[in-house]
Amino acid sequence: MIELRGVKKRFGEQVVLDGVDFTVDDGETVALLGQSGTGKSVLLKHINGLIHPDEGIIMVDGLNVATLKRAALAELRMRIGYVFQNGALFDSLDVFENVRLGVSDETKYKDLSFCQARVLECLRLVNLAPEVARKFPAQLSGGMRKRVGIARAIAGEPTYVLYDEPTSGLDPVNSDIIDSLVKRLSDELSVTSVMVTHDVRGAFRVADRLALLSGGKIVLQGTPEEFHESELESVRSFLKRDFETPEAA
Amino acid sequence: MATPALGVARLIGRLVLGSLAHLGRFAALCAEIARGFREWRVWIPRTVTESANIGAGSLFIVILISAFAGAVTAFQSGYQWQTSLPLYVLGTLIVSTVVLELGPVLVGLVLAGRIGARYAAELGTMRVTEQIDALESLGRSPASHLLIPRVLAGVIMVPVLTIIADVIAVAAGWYGVKQVLPLTDSDFAYGARAFYRPFDGYYSVIKATCFGGAIGLISCYMGFNTKQGAEGVGRSTTAAVVASSVVILLLNAILAKILLN
Numbered sequence: 001m002i003e004l005r006g007v008k009k010r011f012g013e014q015v016v017l018d019g020v021d022f023t024v025d026d027g028e029t030v031a032l033l034g035q036s037g038t039g040k041s042v043l044l045k046h047i048n049g050l051i052h053p054d055e056g057i058i059m060v061d062g063l064n065v066a067t068l069k070r071a072a073l074a075e076l077r078m079r080i081g082y083v084f085q086n087g088a089l090f091d092s093l094d095v096f097e098n099v100r101l102g103v104s105d106e107t108k109y110k111d112l113s114f115c116q117a118r119v120l121e122c123l124r125l126v127n128l129a130p131e132v133a134r135k136f137p138a139q140l141s142g143g144m145r146k147r148v149g150i151a152r153a154i155a156g157e158p159t160y161v162l163y164d165e166p167t168s169g170l171d172p173v174n175s176d177i178i179d180s181l182v183k184r185l186s187d188e189l190s191v192t193s194v195m196v197t198h199d200v201r202g203a204f205r206v207a208d209r210l211a212l213l214s215g216g217k218i219v220l221q222g223t224p225e226e227f228h229e230s231e232l233e234s235v236r237s238f239l240k241r242d243f244e245t246p247e248a249a
Numbered sequence: 250m251a252t253p254a255l256g257v258a259r260l261i262g263r264l265v266l267g268s269l270a271h272l273g274r275f276a277a278l279c280a281e282i283a284r285g286f287r288e289w290r291v292w293i294p295r296t297v298t299e300s301a302n303i304g305a306g307s308l309f310i311v312i313l314i315s316a317f318a319g320a321v322t323a324f325q326s327g328y329q330w331q332t333s334l335p336l337y338v339l340g341t342l343i344v345s346t347v348v349l350e351l352g353p354v355l356v357g358l359v360l361a362g363r364i365g366a367r368y369a370a371e372l373g374t375m376r377v378t379e380q381i382d383a384l385e386s387l388g389r390s391p392a393s394h395l396l397i398p399r400v401l402a403g404v405i406m407v408p409v410l411t412i413i414a415d416v417i418a419v420a421a422g423w424y425g426v427k428q429v430l431p432l433t434d435s436d437f438a439y440g441a442r443a444f445y446r447p448f449d450g451y452y453s454v455i456k457a458t459c460f461g462g463a464i465g466l467i468s469c470y471m472g473f474n475t476k477q478g479a480e481g482v483g484r485s486t487t488a489a490v491v492a493s494s495v496v497i498l499l500l501n502a503i504l505a506k507i508l509l510n
Binding site: 077 | 284290375378379380382383384385386387388389390
């Protein structure tokens with residue numbers, strides 16, 4: 001379970017998170033919505049300790065992330081797969097070595113035959129051909145890079161997967177592929193997922209629950225139905241763009 | 250109303266605070282590196298690869314520069330030569346100049362530009378493209394994967410390249426001085442040995458080791474703390490080369506004072 005209570009974060013004079021309360025139950029997929037620059041990625045980075053909060057508590061698997069010692073934090077991170085917005089693939093390594101780095105167990109990481117099988121399995125899960133393993137990130141398309149990033153994140157068989165804008169910058173077809181992939185991975189691997197996105201339609205398709213971050217706070221967290229029925233102005237105006245425009249057209 | 254004195258005080262305050270912040274971050278990086286040494290299975294193979302890369306990649310430029318430096322030292326010695334001194338002294342002059350000063354300092358400055366810029370640019374790019382965050386998020390230590398191999402490669406390879414540079418520069422000086430003065434090989438060899446102390450060689454290697462460490466640490470620090478995209482990478486790279494060069498010159502003076510006096 002992931003639980004954030006009263007998390008505050010500021011960068012200089014700019015308040016990014018202003019008392020965020022946010023929970024994700026085991027096995028569910030939660031989409032974190034919000035306009036660009038509202039601090040969604042910052043919030044996600046708090047969950048695996050890449051950013052420390054100024055105030056508040058972040059509990060993952062019953063552990064307070066902000067107070068964990070270095071070794072314990074590294075151990076916790078091995079249970080959290082993180083998919084970066086632009087892939088963040090190591091460009092000096094080929095796809096095989098990139099995905100292999102996701103194998104968090106050091107003994108398994110040293111076992112080349114295990115890694116070969118595991119990397120191919122992860123590539124298959126994200127619908128990539130085995131030949132891709134020998135390519136370098138620069139030789140891949142944007143959509144393929146995102147999928148390799150997902151393969152790396154799941155290579156260590158994590159309990160949690162955090163997706164930072166997995167569909168940003170992709171065309172609708174590739175966005176749908178990634179959304180389906182997130183849904184399928186959640187179902188097949190039974191992982192707990194948090195997906196940061198501003199793609200409302202994708203979020204409604206993939207997530208069990210949604211949360212809207214606005215003004216440094218979570219203004220609503222609930223099921224897709226609860227979002228549709230919400231009378232909150234910030235929720236209505238956020239949803240309006242994605243659900244009313246096609247009908248008007 | 251702000252007076253000029255207040256403006257100056259603010260400027261000094263900002264400079265002092267900025268310097269203290271740099272010192273704090275540098276100390277944190279050194280502590281991070283010290284902690285990373287426990288993961289020797291990770292950093293040893295990467296150090297070997299990194300050392301081979303910078304050693305092989307820098308060899309040509311080091312040979313070229315040391316050969317020219319040795320030859321020019323010989324030509325200038327020939328130009329300034331006074332007939333009242335015995336010719337074999339030239340052997341002493343060239344060997345001492347090269348081993349004590351020219352070899353380590355020239356190699357240090359060249360490598361500050363070559364590998365310092367490379368390290369800062371590599372790590373800076375990794376920082377702004379979130380590759381370092383990705384490494385951390387995989388539960389892996391950036392110190393053992395990225396920093397220790399680079400710093401140790403500098404500490405190992407700068408002395409090795411300096412020894413090569415010393416040998417090449419002395420050989421070039423030997424050959425060069427024979428082109429401008431009637432000096433025999435035996436005169437040069439006698440002069441080279443007459444006032445040579447084994448400590449001179451150790452001093453050259455000690456200096457080069459310190460320079461290698463300084464280049465590695467400074468350029469890794471600059472790259473690791475890069476911010477603000479491509480412009481930030483450019484700034485870090487320039488800062489790494491300038492700071493490494495300045496620190497090499499400072500260390501050169503400090504080590505000369507401590508070890509030669």
